[in-house]
Amino acid sequence: xxxxxxxxxxxxxxxxxxxxxxxxxxxxxxxxxxxxxxxxxxxxxxxxxxxxxxxxxxxxxxxxxxxxxxxxxxxxxxxxxxxxxxxxxxxxxxxxxxxxxxxxxxxxxxxxxxxxxxxxxxxxxxxxxxxxxxxxxxxxxxxxxxxxxxxxxxxxxxxxxxxxxxxxxxxxxxxxxxxxxxxxxxxxxxxxxxxxxxxxxxxxxxxxxxxxxxxxxxxxxxxxxxxxxxxxxxxxxxxxxxxxxxxxxxxxxxxxxxxxxxxxxxxxxxxxxxxxxxxxxxxxxxxxxxxxxxxxxxxxxxxxxxxxxxxxxxxxxxxxxxxxxxxxxxxxxxxxxxxxxxxxxxxxxxxxxxxxxxxxxxxxxxxxxxxxxxxxxxxxxxxxxxxxxxxxxx
Amino acid sequence: xxxxxxxxxxxxxxxxxxxxxxxxxxxxxxxxxxxxxxxxxxxxxxxxxxxxxxxxxxxxxxxxxxxxxxxxxxxxxxxxxxxxxxxxxxxxxxxxxxxxxxxxxxxxxxxxxxxxxxxxxxxxxxxxxxxxxxxxxxxxxxxxxxxxxxxxxxxxxxxxxxxxxxxxxxxxxxxxxxxxxxxxxxxxxxxxxxxxxxxxxxxxxxxxxxxxxxxxxxxxxxxxxxxxxxxxxxxxxxxxxxxxxxxxxxxxxxxxx
Numbered sequence: 001x002x003x004x005x006x007x008x009x010x011x012x013x014x015x016x017x018x019x020x021x022x023x024x025x026x027x028x029x030x031x032x033x034x035x036x037x038x039x040x041x042x043x044x045x046x047x048x049x050x051x052x053x054x055x056x057x058x059x060x061x062x063x064x065x066x067x068x069x070x071x072x073x074x075x076x077x078x079x080x081x082x083x084x085x086x087x088x089x090x091x092x093x094x095x096x097x098x099x100x101x102x103x104x105x106x107x108x109x110x111x112x113x114x115x116x117x118x119x120x121x122x123x124x125x126x127x128x129x130x131x132x133x134x135x136x137x138x139x140x141x142x143x144x145x146x147x148x149x150x151x152x153x154x155x156x157x158x159x160x161x162x163x164x165x166x167x168x169x170x171x172x173x174x175x176x177x178x179x180x181x182x183x184x185x186x187x188x189x190x191x192x193x194x195x196x197x198x199x200x201x202x203x204x205x206x207x208x209x210x211x212x213x214x215x216x217x218x219x220x221x222x223x224x225x226x227x228x229x230x231x232x233x234x235x236x237x238x239x240x241x242x243x244x245x246x247x248x249x250x251x252x253x254x255x256x257x258x259x260x261x262x263x264x265x266x267x268x269x270x271x272x273x274x275x276x277x278x279x280x281x282x283x284x285x286x287x288x289x290x291x292x293x294x295x296x297x298x299x300x301x302x303x304x305x306x307x308x309x310x311x312x313x314x315x316x317x318x319x320x321x322x323x324x325x326x327x328x329x330x331x332x333x334x335x336x337x338x339x340x341x342x343x344x345x346x347x348x349x350x351x352x353x354x355x356x357x358x359x360x361x362x363x364x365x366x367x368x369x370x371x372x373x374x375x376x377x378x379x380x381x382x383x384x385x386x387x388x389x390x391x392x393x394x
Numbered sequence: 395x396x397x398x399x400x401x402x403x404x405x406x407x408x409x410x411x412x413x414x415x416x417x418x419x420x421x422x423x424x425x426x427x428x429x430x431x432x433x434x435x436x437x438x439x440x441x442x443x444x445x446x447x448x449x450x451x452x453x454x455x456x457x458x459x460x461x462x463x464x465x466x467x468x469x470x471x472x473x474x475x476x477x478x479x480x481x482x483x484x485x486x487x488x489x490x491x492x493x494x495x496x497x498x499x500x501x502x503x504x505x506x507x508x509x510x511x512x513x514x515x516x517x518x519x520x521x522x523x524x525x526x527x528x529x530x531x532x533x534x535x536x537x538x539x540x541x542x543x544x545x546x547x548x549x550x551x552x553x554x555x556x557x558x559x560x561x562x563x564x565x566x567x568x569x570x571x572x573x574x575x576x577x578x579x580x581x582x583x584x585x586x587x588x589x590x591x592x593x594x595x596x597x598x599x600x601x602x603x604x605x606x607x608x609x610x611x612x613x614x615x616x617x618x619x620x621x622x623x624x625x626x627x628x629x630x631x632x633x634x635x636x637x638x639x640x641x642x643x644x645x646x647x648x649x650x651x
Binding site: 039040041042043046047048051148149150151170172193195196197198236238263264265266268280281283284285286287289309310311312314390393394 | 403404405406407423424425441443453457458459460461462463464465466467468469470472485486508509510512515516518519520522523553555622623
């Protein structure tokens with residue numbers, strides 16, 4: 001776009017939604033951008049999520065910061081990625097007495113987070129969604145939505161590419177070039193292995209962004225830096241059949257297995273949460289699959305007898321303190337680390353967050369990158385309408 | 395909650411199950427004169443899929459293995475492959491269901507190979523672009539959720555997942571690169587039946603052609619291969635009926651077909 005040969009060159013490591021959004025943001029600000037990803041784009045966590053565009057309601061009670069982030073980004077994404085979302089909304093349903101008692105706090109917290117919420121009676125809920133558990137007591141409608149977990153992020157890559165960024169899938173970062181700088185060290189490049197040819201080469205960089213999601217810790221280790229990212233996997237279950245129009249959530253304090261996302265002809269049920277050591281070794285524990293069936297059936301009884309399409313696990317990248325025992329205790333908001341604080345210049349990590357907040361994460365990271373490189377260029381991604389995903393293959 | 399992470403507890407395990415399967419995996423790197431097969435061996439569980447096995451091979455045995463994958467539930471379309479000579483989505487193909495001690499894995503056909511099991515999808519999308527529109531159309535833009543009778547009306551994403559299995563399975567695409575192919579013809583059928591602002595006449599002009607709907611030999615391999623119930627062959631037959639009836643109307647109207 002406004003890219004020139006003299007513009008600083010930023011290398012992004014990690015081709016998930018976050019990396020794609022960072023590439024898009026930096027390309028729009030006129031930087032030269034190269035993104036490397038060891039596998040196919042969106043092959044880590046991004047493509048595996050349940051395809052929920054969050055309204056933020058899930059976090060309204062316990063994590064106001066995440067809730068506000070979500071509803072802001074929900075509105076922005078609908079504007080910049082028209083066609084990537086079903087306008088189907090979400091329904092939080094109270095099944096038990098305890099759920100019902102939680103509703104006033106939930107509803108008020110949504111409104112306080114600027115999330116448009118509407119109280120729905122038991123009768124209306126069953127009219128809107130006839131397959132709901134008939135024990136439903138009441139419900140709250142919010143602007144959740146269904147997204148295509150791969151094609152929505154792919155639009156960021158497509159747009160970045162159109163604006164001059166170089167996107168290199170099947171290209172694995174295997175080492176960082178590190179030189180002495182001042183009192184510390186500086187990253188000046190990334191050595192990569194091109195897996196389609198076996199060729200190894202170095203890409204010079206004025207700055208390297210680590211957008212590895214749950215792999216961020218491994219990538220940071222290449223630069224001798226430790227980042228507090230914990231891979232927190234969850235099990236997801238997809239069954240054949242679409243049992244609801246809206247995204248169906250359990251109206252209660254955040255827990256396991258409490259959402260059914262209708263996705264084309266499938267229903268995706270998620271998700272559990274635990275902490276893993278290695279995002280490359282995710283199990284699909286039998287008891288978690290059984291739990292998804294049980295919790296999904298509590299929302300929509302027909303799910304108990306639905307035909308399984310797939311079961312799998314996806315690792316969230318959660319920011320946390322070492323020693324935490326459950327993924328649910330960690331903050332869901334994202335964080336950008338400038339590793340100058342660790343004595344390493346030219347190296348920034350962006351992690352945490354979720355699919356709904358990918359653009360905001362990229363804006364935060366790009367602001368840090370531009371400040372470090374002395375680039376005075378405002379973020380334009382709030383208004384810039386993205387190219388269709390097919391443009392990536394043009 | 396903390397899951398037990400012992401392999402016996404992992405329904406998709408790739409080790410320590412006592413059930414060993416051999417994999418013959420197609421390999422090709424840029425610059426190779428020809429592809430070849432490498433053999434790997436893993437122990438698998440009843441739920442372990444071909445994709446699970448390939449990811450385990452890459453993680454534990456050979457990090458240079460190139461493959462495409464994303465969603466793990468046959469919604470994204472990236473892990474389409476030929477497994478034991480049949481087009482499937484690797485993520486929903488359970489290894490033990492194949493009933494063979496050796497599993498052969500090859501990339502989908504009828505596209506340029508990026509490496510190993512990864513096909514370059516540029517050719518696939520170019521065929522779609524050739525009929526003048528992308529396969530997946532933008533969904534409707536509604537100001538708010540207005541719920542009509544019948545929730546099936548709310549299935550607004552197109553069913554095609556752009557996996558390329560139909561073009562891989564099609565015997566005509568294999569021999570004639572000029573043929574538009576089943577995915578694009580299925581998309582054309584959707585477009586003429588529900589144009590949403592597109593020009594059905596122009597689309598019919600492209601598909602009512604010797605390289606369009608009439609090139610198909612009605613082998614139905616595409617519909618057999620489709621993991622998403624799009625039925626490209628049925629769509630091609632519908633396009634032929636539409637083209638034929640359009641000609642008939644032209645004749646009755648006294649104009650040239």
